[in-house]
Amino acid sequence: MHMVTLTKGVPDFREGKVSFDEEGHLERGKTPTVMNPNDKIALQAALQAKVRVGGRVSLMSMGPPGYKEVLQEGMEDVYADDLYLLSDREMGAADTWATAMTISTGLAMFDEEPDLIFAGFKTADGETGHTGPQTNWCIDINDELTDRPIITHVISLDIDEEERTVRAKRLVEGDISEIETVEADLPAFIVTDPEFEPSYRRAEYRLRYKDLREDAEERAEALDPEEDITVWDHEDLNLDPDFIGLDGSPTIVAGVDPIPKGPDEREATMIDPSDDSEMDSVFQELAAYAGGD
Amino acid sequence: MTDYEHYEAVVVGCGPGGATAAKTLAEQGVETLVLERGTDAGAKNVSGGLLYGEQSAPYTFDDVFPGVRAEATERPVDDHYIHNIAGDTVKTFDLGKLHHHDTEWCDSVLRRTMDSWVAERVHEATRETGGGVLTDVHVNGLLREGGQIVGVTSEELDPIRADVIVAADGVNSELARDAGLMDWEEPEEWFQGVKAVVEMHPETINERFGLEEDEGDAHLFSGDLFDGVRGGGFLYTNESSLSIGTVFHLDSIADSGAEPHELLDSLLTHPLLEQWFDGEYHEREYSAKLVPDSKKVAHPSPHRGRLLLVGDAAGQMQAQGPVIKGMNHAVTAGGLAAEAIMEAKARGNPRSAGDLYEQKLYDEGVMAKLRPRRYRATHALSESDLVTGVGSRLLDSPVGTAGLKLFGGLLERAYNSPYLLGMIPDTRLTYVDVPTRIGEVLGTRVVDESEIDPPELDDRIGDLTYDVDDPHIELLDDSFEASGTAVTACPVSASGFGGGCYREETVTTNGTEEKKVSLDTQPCVECGTCAVVADTKWEHPGGGKGVEFEDG
Ligand SMILES: Cc1cc2nc3c(=O)[nH]c(=O)nc-3n(C[C@H](O)[C@H](O)[C@H](O)COP(=O)(O)OP(=O)(O)OC[C@H]3O[C@@H](n4cnc5c(N)ncnc54)[C@H](O)[C@@H]3O)c2cc1C
Numbered sequence A: 001m002h003m004v005t006l007t008k009g010v011p012d013f014r015e016g017k018v019s020f021d022e023e024g025h026l027e028r029g030k031t032p033t034v035m036n037p038n039d040k041i042a043l044q045a046a047l048q049a050k051v052r053v054g055g056r057v058s059l060m061s062m063g064p065p066g067y068k069e070v071l072q073e074g075m076e077d078v079y080a081d082d083l084y085l086l087s088d089r090e091m092g093a094a095d096t097w098a099t100a101m102t103i104s105t106g107l108a109m110f111d112e113e114p115d116l117i118f119a120g121f122k123t124a125d126g127e128t129g130h131t132g133p134q135t136n137w138c139i140d141i142n143d144e145l146t147d148r149p150i151i152t153h154v155i156s157l158d159i160d161e162e163e164r165t166v167r168a169k170r171l172v173e174g175d176i177s178e179i180e181t182v183e184a185d186l187p188a189f190i191v192t193d194p195e196f197e198p199s200y201r202r203a204e205y206r207l208r209y210k211d212l213r214e215d216a217e218e219r220a221e222a223l224d225p226e227e228d229i230t231v232w233d234h235e236d237l238n239l240d241p242d243f244i245g246l247d248g249s250p251t252i253v254a255g256v257d258p259i260p261k262g263p264d265e266r267e268a269t270m271i272d273p274s275d276d277s278e279m280d281s282v283f284q285e286l287a288a289y290a291g292g293d
Numbered sequence B: 001m002t003d004y005e006h007y008e009a010v011v012v013g014c015g016p017g018g019a020t021a022a023k024t025l026a027e028q029g030v031e032t033l034v035l036e037r038g039t040d041a042g043a044k045n046v047s048g049g050l051l052y053g054e055q056s057a058p059y060t061f062d063d064v065f066p067g068v069r070a071e072a073t074e075r076p077v078d079d080h081y082i083h084n085i086a087g088d089t090v091k092t093f094d095l096g097k098l099h100h101h102d103t104e105w106c107d108s109v110l111r112r113t114m115d116s117w118v119a120e121r122v123h124e125a126t127r128e129t130g131g132g133v134l135t136d137v138h139v140n141g142l143l144r145e146g147g148q149i150v151g152v153t154s155e156e157l158d159p160i161r162a163d164v165i166v167a168a169d170g171v172n173s174e175l176a177r178d179a180g181l182m183d184w185e186e187p188e189e190w191f192q193g194v195k196a197v198v199e200m201h202p203e204t205i206n207e208r209f210g211l212e213e214d215e216g217d218a219h220l221f222s223g224d225l226f227d228g229v230r231g232g233g234f235l236y237t238n239e240s241s242l243s244i245g246t247v248f249h250l251d252s253i254a255d256s257g258a259e260p261h262e263l264l265d266s267l268l269t270h271p272l273l274e275q276w277f278d279g280e281y282h283e284r285e286y287s288a289k290l291v292p293d294s295k296k297v298a299h300p301s302p303h304r305g306r307l308l309l310v311g312d313a314a315g316q317m318q319a320q321g322p323v324i325k326g327m328n329h330a331v332t333a334g335g336l337a338a339e340a341i342m343e344a345k346a347r348g349n350p351r352s353a354g355d356l357y358e359q360k361l362y363d364e365g366v367m368a369k370l371r372p373r374r375y376r377a378t379h380a381l382s383e384s385d386l387v388t389g390v391g392s393r394l395l396d397s398p399v400g401t402a403g404l405k406l407f408g409g410l411l412e413r414a415y416n417s418p419y420l421l422g423m424i425p426d427t428r429l430t431y432v433d434v435p436t437r438i439g440e441v442l443g444t445r446v447v448d449e450s451e452i453d454p455p456e457l458d459d460r461i462g463d464l465t466y467d468v469d470d471p472h473i474e475l476l477d478d479s480f481e482a483s484g485t486a487v488t489a490c491p492v493s494a495s496g497f498g499g500g501c502y503r504e505e506t507v508t509t510n511g512t513e514e515k516k517v518s519l520d521t522q523p524c525v526e527c528g529t530c531a532v533v534a535d536t537k538w539e540h541p542g543g544g545k546g547v548e549f550e551d552g
C-alpha cells in the first residue's frame, strides 16, 4: 500500500508567532513557516492506514526550498517514510490550478502508483479548499495515473486491503450533524475534515503507532535536507513552464482589502436594566433593525 | 468466539509490581502486554517514598532494573529518626537499627521520575516479545466467557484475551473488586496518605540536614500534633526537594472528622521543621492516596482463575510500625507472579499459575511479613478498650512517668524491634498517647518558631494539572448519613470550602431541612477515600484523564 499526503507551508498564525505590519499586512519574513495544520490531520490519516494495513507513507509538497523544513516537521510530528519537494522558480506564485497541475505530475513520478492520496481541508493562508479536488481532477486527465474517486470531509477511515476498498465516514456538506458512510474502490483520493480522529482500538495498532512515531522522530532529527529529501524541478517533471507557476495560473488577485477594524472608542449610553422606560428606549432603538436590514 | 486480540500475558498497571512482573515475564520470552491508565507511568502514583531493597527478598528493584538507583531514584537514605512530639517538646529516637534490619539499600524516590524511567525499560523488554507498554488505557473490568475470566476490557481498546492476567493496578484495584477478591467497605483496613513535595536546592538540603551529596535522611513524627488522629508524619530528602506527608488510619480520619490537609499543615508548621525550612516554603505538589494495611487486607489467596493480584491490588502493603513498605513487596510479588506463570506454562498447565504464586508468597516469607502471626495472635487483646484504657491511665500515672524516665533507652530499642513492631496494636495508645508522653517526659523544647504558611487548599488544587473528563465517581446515596464523612475525609474537600469535590448542602423540601452531600469530581486526586467512606459507584477516570502528578 502506498499512501501519499500532500502538504503546504503556511505562516504560523499562532499567537506570539505571527507578525503584522502597521497596516495589518502579514510580515512573511518575520513570521515562521509551518506545516499547514489541516495537512497534519491528513498525514495522521495516512499514518493510521499504515499502522492498520502496512505500507509506505510519502509526504509531498510544492514550494520554495524552505519547505524542506515543513516536510521535516511533518515527519517529526506525525510520520513519513520519504519526503518529496517539487520546487524551482518556474513553479513560484502558482494558484490552486497550477499547483494541482504540478502536483499531479509529481504523483505520476512514483514507481509504485499511490493507492491513497491524502489532502487536508483548506490551507490556513489560502482558505480555498480547492487544491485537493483540483489535483484529483488533474489526475483524471493524466494518462499515467489511474482515475480515482474522491471522498471529502472524511472523519474516519477503514481500509479493506483484500477487497481493495476504502470505507469512510464523512460529513455531508461539511456539517457535523449529518454523517454518511461511503465506500469506494482503491485507488482513491481522501480529503480529511478537521474533525478526523485517528482510531486505534487494538493494542497491536497502538504499539505499532508508538514504534512508528519513535522511528519517525529519530529519523526527522537526523535528517539531512540535502540528502534525504527528493527534490524534483519542472524539468524532472517534464512540465512546460507556461503551464505552471504564475504563468500557468488563471487566477488574478485584483487586490486585497484588509478587514476593517472596529474603532478604538465608541459612544455608549448606559442603561439601567431595572428602569422600564430606559429599557423601552432600547427596544425602540433596536426595533428599526429588527427587519434584518 | 469473537475475534479479540490475544496475548500470553496482560499486566494491568505499570507501578513497581506490574513493571517487575512484566519485565520478568518478557525476559523469559512471554508475550506480555502492559496497560497503564496514566498518560505516563507514574503520572497517577503517589508514595512517601522510601524504596527498600531487602536482603531477604527474592526480588529487589535494582536486580530487575539495573541502573534504576543511579538513574531514577533520589538519594540513598541511611539515617532514620522518629520524633515523639508533645506540644513543642520533642524526644527523638534513632531508628537506624530498624532501618538497617534486613536492608540491602534504601532510596528515596519520586514516582513520576522513577516509574516512567522503569516503564521505558519494560517497554523495550516486552516489545521484543510482541507486546509492549501502552499508556492512556484504563482497564475497567474482566472479560469473562462462560463465567470464566479470559481477559480484560477497557474504554479505549476492544476487549483483549490473555492466558494470564496480572492485576498490578494498585490500591482501589478495579480488577480485584470485579473478581470479588477485594472490597472497599471497611475504613479500618486502609490508611490515607497525604503528601506535599517541597522544593529545596540540593546544597541547601545538604547544609540543613548535615548531608553529603548522595546522602539522605528519613524523619518520622508522632505525638499530639495531629489532634489525636491515629497515624503519623514523614519527611524524606530527595535530590532537590523534600517529601513531607502524613499517613493515618482511615477509620480514625473518618470518625474524628479531621481535615487531612489541616493535619498535613500541622506537621508542616510544627516548630521542629523550622530548622529545615528556615522560613522558606515552596510547595511543588500536593497529592494523596489510600494505602492498604496488609495486616488486615493482604489477601491470603490472591488469585482467581487466570487472574493474579500483586502489590497494593492484593493489599500487600506492610506498615512495619511507623515504617511503610509497599513498593518493595509489590516488586517481590510481581517477580513471584511472573515465576509462577512461567513454571505453570512450562508444566503445560497455565491454569495452575495462581496456586503456584500463592505457594511462593508463603514459601518466600512474604505473607509472614505482610500478615505477621504475632499481630493476629495479640491484636484482639491489645486493641481491646480495656487494655487501651488501662495503658493510657498507666502512662499518665507517676509510675508510668517514672518508668518512661528509667527506660527511655529501652523504648528506643523497642521502636527498633521488627519483632515487637509486628504486633503493635492499632490504638490511640500506641499512635498518640505513648509518643506524646515520651515527648513530654523525655523531650526537650524546640526553640524555633514556625515561619511558614502552607498554601490554602484552593491553591493546592489550582496548582495541579488535570485533564478533566466525565465524572468517574457517582454518588449513590447523597444523604449526609451515608456520604457526609467524605466532606471532611476527602483530601481536596473541607467543610465550608466550596472548591473541593464534596460539599455539604442543606436542602429544604416542604418546609423540612435536610443535610445532603453533593459531588464535583473535577478537583479529584483519585485517592480512593470516598470509595470506602461514602456510598459511591467508584471508578478511575478514563485513560490519560483526571489528575496528572509531576512528582508523585
Ligand atoms: C503517602 C504514601 C506514602 C507511602 N510511602 C511508602 C514508602 O515510603 N515506601 C513504600 O515502599 N511504600 C510506600 N507507600 C505505598 C506504596 O506507594 C505502594 O504500596 C506501592 O506503590 C504499590 O505498588 P503497586 O505496583 O502495587 O501499585 P501502584 O504503584 O499504585 O501502581 C499501580 C499502577 O496501576 C495503574 N492503574 C491503576 N488502575 C488501573 C486501571 N484500571 N487500568 C490501567 N492502569 C491502572 C496506576 O496508574 C499505577 O501506575 C506509600 C503510599 C502513600 C500513598
Ligand code: SF4
Residues within 6 Å of the ligand: B473, B486, B489, B490, B491, B492, B493, B501, B502, B521, B523, B524, B525, B526, B527, B528, B529, B530, B531
Ligand atoms: S473525590 Fe474521592 S477519590 Fe477523589 S480526592 Fe476526594 S476522596 Fe479522593
